[in-house]
Amino acid sequence: MTTEGTVEAFRRAEELLTQRRPLEALRVIQPVLDVDADKPSVQLLLGRAYFFSAQLLRAERAFLRVLEFDPSDHYARLVLGRTLQRQGRLNEARAQIRLAAMMCPSPAYQEALGEINAHIATRDM
Structure with missing residues (x-):
């Protein structure tokens, strides 16, 4: 595949995710x-597609791979x-989301x- 074809395929996959068509x-x-495969942007897109298609273990692996490349993402x-x-x-989710919130206080x-803290609080009742 040419570089141009790779970029086009990447953009098309992004578009499909925007349309909520993760399997495509x-x-x-x-x-x-x-x-x-070793580009963080590719792994992030892959992880999102897996997430939206409920392939959660695969999504987890893709996101962990992104963090291997850039722990500050x-x-x-x-x-x-x-x-x-x-x-x-x-608890694992809260740790990751807490780090994300500290890195980017949006x-x-x-x-x-707050949502995950509420889930944990209600679970522990």
């Missing part, structure tokens, strides 16, 4: 993985936390942290 995005991104930590949350691994991250 996974098919489109496959040739990109053959060429650029706050968005990867947030979506890893959300992935862990969907698996019921609330209202959305604070809201995610």
Whole structure:
């Protein structure tokens, strides 16, 4: 696949995810993985496609791979936390979301942290 074809496939996969069509995005991104699997942006897109198609263990692996490349990627930590949350691994999820919120104190991250804290509090009652 040419560089141009790789970029086009990547963009098409992003578009498909925006349209909430993760399984199609996974098919489109496959040739990109053959060429650029070690790029954090590719792994992040792959993780999002897995997340939206409820392939949570695969999503977790992709997000962890992003964090191997760049431990300071706050968005990867947030979506890893959300992935862990969907698996019921609330304490692990909280740790990741807390780190994300410290790295990027946006209202959305604070809201995610509040949500997971509420889930943990109700679970422990």
